[in-house]
Amino acid sequence: MLTSLYQRHGRWLLVLAAIAFPFMYWQGESMPSNNDLETWLPKESEVRSTYDMFKEEFGAEEVILVGLPNMNPDDPLVESVAERLNQLPGIRHCWSPRRLSQVMRELSVSEEKIEERITGLSLAKDKQMLGLVALLSPQGLQDRAGTVKDVEGVLDYCQLRGEDVLLTGGPVVIAELNRLGGAKNNKAYFLITLIISSLLLYYFVREIKLTVGVMLITILSIETTNAFVKWSGGEMNFILGAMPVMVMIFTLSISVHFISYYRESDKVPDRLIYSLKHTWKPVFLSALLTVIGFGSLVTTSIGPVWWFGYAGAIGSVVSFLCGLGLTPALLLQWPDVLENEASVTKYSHLRLAHTLIHRRWLVTGICTVVIAAGAYGCRYLTCRIDPLDFLPKSSNVVKDLNTLEERLTSIDSVEAIVDFRTSDAPFMEKLNRIRLIEARLGTHQSVTHTMSVASFFPDVMPEGVMGAAKIFNKALGSQHRSDFLSAGERYWRISCRIRREDVASKGETFNELKALVADMPEVTLTGITPLVEQAQVTIFQGFKESFSSSFVLIALVSLCALRSVKLTFWGMVPNITPIMFIFGLIGWSGASIDIGMMMTGSIAFGMSVDATFHLLFAYQEASRAGHSPRTASFYALVQTGKPIFEAAAIASIGMLALVLSSFTPTMRFGLLMAVLLWSAVVGCLVQLPAILAMLPGKRKRKSKAIALPIDDSQEHESLMLEEIRRVA
Template sequence: MNRLRALYDRLIFPHPLLVLAVFGVLLALAALRFHEFRLDASAESLVLENDRSLEQYRQINRRFTTSDDFLVVTYTPGGELFSEDGLARLASLRDELQALDAVGSTNSILSVPLLHSPDLTLDTVDSEIKTLDQHDVPPDTARQALLNNPLYPNLLISEDGRTTAIQVNLPTPDRYFELLRARNDLRDKASAGNASEAELAELERVQQAFIDYTETLGVERDATIRTVRDILDKYRNHAEIHLGGVPMIVADMIRFIENDLSTFGLGVLAFLLLTLAIIFRQWRWVLVPMLCCGFTVWLMIGFLGWTQWPVTVISSNFVSLLLIMTLSLTIHLIVRYREFQHDEPQASPRETLRNTVMAMIKPCFYMAITTIVAFGSLTFSGIRPVIDFGWMMTLGLTVAFLITFLIFPALLTLLPPPLDSHVSANRVPFTDAFARFTERFGNTVLVGSAVIAALCVVGLTRLSVENSFIDYFKPSTEIHQGMITIDNRLGGTTPLDVVITDDPPPEGAGGDPFASDCDPFVQDCGTGEEYRDTWYTYQKMQELEAVHKYLDGLPETGKVLSINTTLKLLAKINEGEPLNALELAFVPAAVPDDLQDVLLTPYISEEHDQARFSVRILETMPDLKRDALLDRIRNHLTTELGYDQDQIMLAGMTVMYNNMLQSLFDSQIKTIGVVFVAIMLMFLILFRSLKLALIGIAPNLIAAGSVLGLMGWLDIPLDMMTITVAAITVGIAVDDTIHYIHRFKTEFRKDGDYIATMHRCHRSIGQAMFFTSLTIISGFSILVLSNFIPTIYFGLFTGFAMFMALVGALTLLPRLIVLVKPFGSEGASGLGS
C-alpha cells in the first residue's frame, strides 16, 4: 500500500493535466474506429458454439434449392379480394415490390399456375397452365382453382380466401457463400493446427472481407426493407397489411438493438445524472462520475470497433451495464470522500483525496475482480453471444476500474469539492432502520431468509426454457402482428425441415431388376444403381406419404409441403385418380421445366438420395414445446415408420433455436456453479477465513436464487438474455458484501463491539450501498420501455435482484457476522430475537 501511495504522490496528484492529456490521446484513438462498431443479429449470433445445425441448415437450402431469404407481405383487403379491383390493386402492389433492385422475384396468387383448365391432363399440363397474370381467368374461377390446389391454401392464400401473401425473394449473392465457405474451411484448418502461415494470413484477409461484405449486404437489405415498408404504407388505406419473414425479423432486431444502445444508454445516463443530483446536490459529484462513465463506454466502443467485434442481441445491454458498474465504483469513492471531509474538515483537499483513494482501492479492486469473475463465468455457457458478452464485460470492468482510480483522482485534483452542509444531511434513515431491525429481530431475519431460500428452491424446480419466439416482441410491433397473421391464416411461422435419406443398396446389388419377381416400379428391389437412385417408386412414395400424414397431423404444425403435395396436385390433374406405378416413374419428365423448382427440386434430391418435408411451426401455440416436438418426430419416424436414426435429419431455424434454448439449463448450472465456486475462492483469499467466506456467500446465494425462483413461480422461461441475470446479479451483489465486510473489519478494531460496529457500518458504507443500489435499480428500470421483451425482463429482474441483494447485505449479512463472530469474541451480547 505504501508503494501505491508513493505512485499516486509521484504521478497522479502532482500531474493531473498530464494524466488527462495522455488519456485524451487514448480517447482520440478509440474515436477513430467508432464507425467500425457494428451490430449482428444473424443466425450465427443466436446459435450454440460449433453447432452443426447451422451448416446443416445451409446445406439443406443448397441441395433443395430453397431459402428463407424472403419477405412475406400478408394482404387482407377491405373489400373482396377476388374482384377486378381487388386483384388489380394486389397486382399494383406486387409490381412495385418486384421493381426493386434487390428483389429477385415474387410469388403470389397472380403468378402461380392455377391448373384449372378442363382440358388439363398429365399429357397437356405444359400447354394448359394458366395464371392470373397471363390469362383472362374469371376471379371466381381463380379463387376456386387456388383453394382446390393442395399447394396454395394456408401458404399463399388463407382457407377462407380473404387473406393472401406475396413472397418477396431477396436472393443472397453467391459471393457471400464463397466467402463463407472459404472462411469456414480456413477456420477448420486453423482449429486443427494444420494451417500454414500463408493460410493464417489468408484467414485474416477472408474474415475481414466476409465482415465487410456482410455489412454491405446488411445496409442494402435494411434500405430495401425500408423501401418495402414505404410501398406498403401507400396501400394500407385499402387493406390490412403485415410484413414478415426472416430478413425483416433480423433487420428489426438490429433496429431494436440500436434503439436500446442509444435510447437506453442515454436514458440510463439521464437517470444516473438525476439520481446523483438528488443524492449529492453538488455539480462536481455529477460531472466527475458522468465523465468516468462516459469515458468507459467511449473506450469500449472504440475497442470493439478496432477489433471488429460485433454486439449481438444478448450483449446489447453492455453500455447500460458499464455505465452502472462504473457509477457504482465512483459512488463508493464519493461517499468515502465525503465521510473524510466530515470527519476531518481541516484536512487539505489533496489529503482527503489521498485518504479516499487509499481506503477504497483495495475493496474496489476486490469488488472489480469478483464481478469480473462473475461475468467471466459466462464464457463457460457454450452459447457464442453469451460467451462474447462475458468477455466484453470482463474487459469493460477492467477499463472501468482503471478509469475510476486514474481519472477520478486526476479530475478531483483539478476540481477539489468544497465541504458543504449536505454531507451530514445526506444521512439516510433507511439504512439506520435496517440496523435497528436486524438488532431487534435477528432470529426473524434468519427464519425469513430460510423461508425465502426454500421458496427459491421450489421456484427453481419450476423453471423451463420453452419459449415462443413471438413472445420476444410486444403486441404493438409489426413482428408480433405479422407472426399472428401468418400463423392463423397462412400456415405457420418458424421453418422446420425433416429430411429422409434413402437406404443404401444391399451389398452385391446389381444386375437386371426385371430378372426377378420384384417389380421395380412398385417395390424397392435394391438391384441396379439406376433403380436405387430414384425416389419415384410406388413403395417409396407410400412411405413418404406416411411421414407427410404424420407431420401434418401434429397440432404444432401448420403447412406441410413435400413431394406428396405435388403428387396430390398431379392426381387432381389426372382426373382425381392417384398416379399408378408407371406414371410415378415418369413424374420428373411430366412436370414442365419451369415448374421443376416449384414442384420437385424443393422436395427430392436425387443426387443425394434425400427427400425433404418443409414444415411450418405455429409459434402462437400457447403450449409449444419444441424439444418435446422434435423428440416425438424422431421417435415416431424410427419406432413407428422404421427409419434408422442416421436416415433422419431435422434442420432449420426451429432446430437451431431449440438447441440454443435447451443448452440454457446446462449453461445456467455451469455459470452459476462456476461463479459461486470462484467467489468462494476469492473470499477465502481476500478474507483468509472460511467463516467469512461462507457468511459472505449466503446473501448472494439468496439474491441470485430469488431471481431464478421468481421466474419459476411466474412461469417465465429462461431465454437468451435472462440466462445472464443470475450471474450478473451475483457479480454486482457481491460488491455490497465485500464493501460491508471490509468496512466492518476496519470499524470493529475501534471498540470490538459487534452491535456498535454494525450501526456504524450501516451509517457509513451502508449509505454507499444504498445509493449504489438505488442508481442501479433506477438505471435498469428504463429498460422496461424496450420493444424487445427479453430486454424488459432483463431490466426488471436485475433491478429486483439488486433490491434483494441490498436487503440481504443490510440484514442477513450483519446478522450472520454478529452471530458467528468471525473477527473474534467480544463482550457485547448477541442480537435480540
C-alpha cells in the first residue's frame, strides 16, 4: 500500500518540494541577525531588574570611544568631529576634552583639577592621545551596527583614517561580531562544507543524480527550519548559526541509512517496504528523543539558548519528515540507480568486526578507563563568555581596544546608583556624600577612573551665598545633568571604569566593590559586568540540568521502545562517551568552553542516539532470532556499521571547512563538532558492540532465522557464515 502510494504520488511530492524550495530558501536566508550582548542576559532576575531601572533613569551605559593620537585638545578638527558625532541620531551626546573642561570651568573648577579629572578618561597621561566619548541614544541602541557605520562615516568625512584614528566600545565590538558571525560572512564556509559533504556522499553512493537529490533535500530541510524560526520571531545569532549544521547531519544520516538498506535489498520483492521497516523506527525514536532534549532548553531565561532549543526541536522534526519522506520518493524515480554498482557489499570489514568482538574485554576495559578519566576531567570545566574571545587577535577592533585601554581608558564599567529616596538634605550634603562614596570605590585597584556629578564641581565651594548659588544655578541648568542625576535629586550616578579582565575576575571585582559599600544601604551597583557573570552561570548550569533531564527522559523512552532494561542501560553508555571524553580533555587542559562549544555536545548527543538505535534494533532482531550475544553483536555491527560510518564521515569531514573561518566560534564549532562525531562513531561502533557481546546469553529458542544481509556469491556467504561460527 505504501509502495503504491509513493509510486502514484512520489513524483508530485518531489514537485511540491521543488516548488517550495525557492520560497523556503528566500525566507530562511532573510532571517535577521542579532548578536547584541543584552540578548544573552537573564530576562527575569533581581540583577536584570536593577540594570533595567538604571537604563530607564540614566540611559544605557554603552559608549563609542574614538581615539585621536598626536592631537591637541584645542585643535579645531577635534571639536568639528565631536560636533558632527553629536548630531548623529544614534548618539545622545559626545564628550571631548574641551567640552568636559568647559563645563567644569563654568562651575569654577581650577585648571589643575580639570586636567587631573579628564586625564585617564578623555586625555592620555602622556598627553599624546585624546578621546571622544560618544554616548548612545535609544535609537543608537536599537541599531548599534548602523550607528557604528555612521560614526565611521563621520571619521572618513573628516579624513581620519588608518593610524590617525582608533575606534572601540561595546557597539563597535558587537558590530564586528555581527559582521564576522553573520550569515553572509559564514555562507562561503558553509558552502564549502556542503560541497565536501556532496563529494563524500557521491563517493559512498556512486550515483550523481541521487547525490544531488539528497543534498537538495538537505538544503530544503535547513532552509525550512530557518524559515520556521524566522516566522516565530527568532533572530540569527552565534549559537543558531550551528543549527544548519545540525539539520544537515540529521537529514544526511536519515538519507544515508535509507539508501544503505535500499541498496542491500536488491533481491527483496518490495525494497521500499524493507528499507522503511529497518529505518523508520530508530529514526523516529532518535528524532523524538532529540526533540525532547532540545525542548528541555526552553525553560531557560537566556533568550538565544531558548531559541536554540526551539530551533533544535523544529529542525529534528523537519529532518525526519524531509529525510524519510522525500528520500524514498527520490529513489523510486530511479528504481535501478543502485543496481549496477559493482561489489556492493559491506563485508570487507568482517575481519575487523571479528577482531573487535574477539577482543571485547580489552576494548571495553580501555573505553571504561577513557570514560572515567574524561568524567573526572569534566569537574574542571569552566564556562567563559567574553565577546572579545570571538574576534581574531589580528582584528583592528581588538588592536584599537587594547591600545586605547592601555593609553587612555577602559570601556568596561560598574555603575553605582545612589538613592536618596525622599531625603530633604541640601544639595551640598548629598554632593559630599557622593564624593565619599566615589572616593571609597576609587580605592579598588581595578578602578581606573570614576565620574559623577561631583566631578564637575570644585573640591572647595566659593565662600558666600551668592557664589555658591551661582554655581548651583549653572549646574541645575546644565543640559548634561541627566547623565548623572535623575528623578530630581533622588538618583545619583557614579560611573567606575574598571580594567578589562576575564569574566571571573570581573565578577570578583564587582563583589569586592559591593563589599566596599556594604555599609551604605543607599548604594546599589549594577552594569553589564554582573549581568554577564550571571548569564555565564545560568547558561552553564542550565545546560548541565538540561543534559541531565534529557538523559533521564531519553532513557525512559528507550526503555519503552526496546522493552529491555539491560539494553537500555548499556545503550546509553556510548551516548555519553563522546561528551565525557572530549569535554573531559578540555577540562583537563584547563581551557574554558564557550556557548558555541556547548552546542556541539547537544548535537553530538543527538547523533549518538540515532546511531545507537540503529545498532540496538539490529542486535535485538538477531537476538530474538535465537543467536548468542556475540553473534547478534557481530550481525548488528555488520548490518549498521557502514551507514553509521558513512553518515559521520560525510558530516564531520565536511565540517572541517569551518575551521578556515576567521570567526573564532565558527572555527571552534567546526573542529570540536568533527572530533565529537568521530568520538560518537567510536562509542557506537566500537564500545557498544563490545559491551553487547559480553552480555550473558539466553537459552536458545526455536525461531525463524533472520535474513542475514549476505551477497548471493558463495564466497561472501561462506566468509560470513565462517565468521559467525567463529564468533559464536
